[in-house]
Amino acid sequence: MFSKPLVSASLQPIVLTILSKGEAYGYEIMQEALDLSDGQLRWTAGTLYPLMHRLETKGLVTSIWRPSEEGPRRKYYRITAAGEKALQADKQEWIDLHAILIRLWGPDLQPSLQLA
Amino acid sequence: MFRLEKAISTWKRNLSLNRALLPEDVEELERHIRDHVAAGVARGLSEEEAYRAAMEMVGDLGGLETEYRKVFWEKVASRRGVFKELIQEFSMLANYLRIAFRNLWRNKGYTSINVLGLSAGLACFLLILLFVQDERSFDRHHENADRIVRVHFGESQVVTPTAAGPTIARTLPEVEMFTRVYPLGMYQPISVRRGEEAFLEDGFFFADSTVFDVFSMPFVAGDPEGALNRPMTMVITESTARKYFGNELAVGQTLSVGSGTEYEITGVLEDLPATSHFQFDLLASFATTGWSTREIWNSSNFYTFLLLENGGLLGAAQAKVNDIVAGMKANQPGAVPDDFQLVLYPLTSIRSEFEGRSVFVNIFSAIGLLILLIACANYTNLATARAVRRGREVGIRKLSGAHKGQLARQFFGESAVLVFISLVFAVVLASWAVEPFNQIAGKSVVFEPFTDPLVLPTILALGIIISFIAGFYPAMMLSSFEPARVLKQSSRTGSGGFGFRRVLVVFQFAVTVFLLAGTMVIRFQMAHMQDRSLGFDDNDVVVLTISDQELRRNYKTVKQAFLAIPGIEGASAINSIPGYQRSGYDMRVEGQDLAGETEEGRRLVSGIPADEDVAEVLALEMIAGNGFPEDPGYEPEPGNYRYLVNRTLIEEVGWDLDTAVGRQINLLGNRIGEIHGVYEDYHYRSMHEEIAPQALFIEPMQFNRLMLKTAGGSVGELMTRIEETWRDVAPGRAFEYSFLDAEIEALYRSDRQTSAIVSVFSILAIFIACLGLLGLASYAAEQRTKEIGIRKALGANVGQIFVLMISELTRLVIVSAVIAIPVAWFVMAGWLEDFAYRIDLSWWIFALAAVSALIIAVATVSYQSIRAAMTDPIESLRYE
DSSP states (O other): OOOHHHHHHHHHHHHHHHHHTSOEEHHHHHHHHHHHTTTOOOOOHHHHHHHHHHHHHTTSEEEEEEOOSSSSOEEEEEEOHHHHHHHHHHHHHHHHHHHHHHHHHOTTOOOSSOOO | OOOHHHHHHHHHHHHHTOTTSOHHHHHHHHHHHHHHHHHHHHTTOOHHHHHHHHHHHHOOHHHHHHHHHHHHHHHHHHTTOHHHHHHHHHHHHHHHHHHHHHHHHHOHHHHHHHHHHHHHHHHHHHHHHHHHHHHHTTTTTSTTGGGEEEEEETTTBOOEETTHHHHHHHHOTTEEEEEEEEOHHHHSOEEEEETTEEEEESOEEEEOTTHHHHSOOOEEEEOSTTTTSSTTEEEEEHHHHHHHHTTSOOTTOEEEETTTEEEEEEEEEOOOOTTOSSOOSEEEEGGGSGGGTOOOSSOEEEEEEEEESOGGGHHHHHHHHHHHHHHHHHHSTTSSOTTOOEEEEEHHHIIIIITOHHHHHHHHHHHHHHHHHHHHHHHHHHHHHHHHHHHHHHHHHHHTTOOHHHHHHHHHHHHHHHHHHHHHHHHHHHHHHHHHHHHHHTOOOOOOTTTSTTHHHHHHHHHHHHHHHHHHHHHHHHHTOOHHHHHHSOTTOOOTTHHHHHHHHHHHHHHHHHHHHHHHHHHHHHHHHHHSOOSSOOTTEEEEEOOSHHHHHTHHHHHHHHHTSTTEEEEEEESSOTBBOOOEEEEEETTSOTTOOSSTTOEEEEEEEBOTTHHHHTTOOEEEEOOSOOOTTOOOOTTOEEEEEEHHHHHHHTOOHHHHTTOEEEESSSOEEEEEEEEOOOOSBOTTSOOOOEEEEOOGGGOOEEEEEEOOSOOHHHHHHHHHHHHHHSTTSOOOEEEHHHHHHHHTHHHHHHHHHHHHHHHHHHHHHHHHHHHHHHHHHHHTHHHHHHHHHTTOOHHHHHHHHHHHHHHHHHHHHHHHHHHHHHHHHHHHTTOSSOOOOOHHHHHHHHHHHHHHHHHHHHHHHHHHHHSOHHHHHTTO
16 A cells, blocks of 8 residues: 555546546546556545546546446546646656656665556 | 445435535446445445445545545636535525524523623723723824934933023934923913903913924914914914904914913914823913023923934934033033933833833733633633533534534634624623723723724624634534534533633633732722821812912912901912922032032932911921921021921931921022921822922912911802902902812822722623623533432532532632732732832732632522522432
């Protein structure tokens, strides 16, 4: 598990990355993050949805309600051009930061999680 | 049996009541949960297990709301719904207020105790605020207020020589101009006449023509430019104009001053505001007197004011003035005394600092604040005491979805409603009490909440601050109750905020003990001054004013005329009456440079010209010698002066009482003469001042007052006779009189005001504190009903129960006294410093204050306590 500030900080780039592969609804995004991190990225709905709404008001994502075959409709989110741009900026920041940390700690540090 | 649909709809209902989540947010979350449950069921979980897991993922309601709230306004703004949301918020506010009103209405006893206490406290505070505001505004009405300084002669003398102003203005570029004011009427009332009508004016001053450039004094008629340029011109105030001229135009007319000099009136001024440190009625041109162009240093009778370029230059200007003085001492030795110095004093500090009103202002500000805090403490105490009862309400509200913030707002709403209701009463109370208050305080403040633009905002701000101070702790405490705990407990146990309540009660009673002790010390000191012998008889003495040289020359004839009236037993002319004898002389005594040619043996003594009957009229006690000899032909001349001196003078010089009579002394300049008697010390000034050496001597040209000793009893008819005689012997002079005892009383007016105001506010403070105690006692009694029932059932009697009920309070009052007494001791010792003749601060005054506070406290709660103690245990135990 990651510390709370780190989770909040990484939320936006992770969500935007998932959406950059195609539109998704909240539960899907959450599941994908969960699978991707072997259960380490365990967000609550109270964390994810307010963030989605903030991204939407900032114009980084748009949303659309689509009916589903069974049960009530779902709200799908899709990344915008501005969102793509923000994602690029985020990516660069994280890579730079990562590079600094690696330079500090040496290259032989292995991540505890093997990403597929 | 778990039913998914029912669980989801219950969950949804709670959520949809929350404004932070929009309907579509709820829909999104619902879909999320359904997806989660479906995935769980697919993995083989039961519906219930899957639902619980989903709920865990969603997070609890509080956390959910907090997060949604963070983006709430952004979302609302992006959908242009801000206005609607604001209306919603306001309607919530209205709802809080509605519930608050309902709660207050339902608890009328509680509400009225609070409103009574708060409105009394707020009214006191408002009045004191007005008072302080009035004091602070002294001399601020002048446009240049911050740039005006008064030149003082040394540290304490406010009058300066004529040369001070021009000399400083010539040397210092920082000084724009100077103006001198010669308050002649303050030294001796001046007779001013128009035709047959004459008045004695103590507000007759002279001033340089620059006075209107330095000070802002609006003219209602005439032109300030050059109004006082010419000799024999004068400017008078509006009410003085009315006094002499009625509705006629005053400008251009003349008034006759003193022995008949005619002054032309060149202007009429608006009356000076009561907040001006100097008050005159007639201002004549300084050019009229020979003083205006003669720059001399050896006579100090004039106020000197300087207008600086800006107020910040005061320090620099003072340094340069010090240089001037140092230069004078070096270049012209003997021109000024060795200890001579000139001090620049800012105009706006004259009232507060120089006249010492700031102490007074601070005392009252402190009392006002304390009273207000006592009233706030009442609210806090009663609200938290009641909290025990309201615990259930809070628990149920929380269970139905209210969260801490909402409840806190609700309780703040209640305190705000109470405070604002109280404010309305307080404004009414204050506007009703402002007149009596003015009379007690000797003020003329006005309270106009609806015409003065500053008052209402101040009151509103006060209301908000007080709501917050009083409501903060109860709101925090009540809203943080945990539903599980308060609902599990039976309704009447628990002691929420008990410790804090005790602290507040201790605070209230510490203030009470402090104020009681202060009031007692002040009252005892006043009584001490009343009881202390003045050393002379001030009863049945009528005082008239001798205002011109002719009357002084003929004072013996005048006296004889009055002595002819039956009922007048004695008469004596004197320079100034006891209590007001301020003139001082340099004294030399025999054997120590009697002629006064050197500094040897120099002593400053009080010297009062009086005639040969002074000892008899004032009933002074002669302790050596026979007093002034009967000698109708006596005229004072250098060498044959005659003196009576007081005991202190003899003691200070070091003479024996037996040998003092016949010795020679000299009050400079050149009044060598013989002591004819020694009288016991009397208080020739107020009891604030210590009795210093004094000498009485005969010198008719300095007589200003005529004292007539009457036989006592009704003076009505006698006064008519006196007035007739006055018209006879002093034709054309105003007839004005006073009584010596009243004049003496007037010396202590400000002390009496302090005493009266402190007493009134102390009583109010105690009253408010007791109101709170009364409320607390009724809650305590109610809370302990069961305990009392059990104790009684087990054999306790009424007395024991009563002691039980008051023992806690007694302890608290004792703690309060322990805190308050040292503070009171310190403060009151400081206050007494100002009296030369004062009571000793003894422990019993403070003990008495503490015991009184205890008695008042116990008396306040005794009714409730006795009633609780008397309750039949069957009654009290049947509740369960």
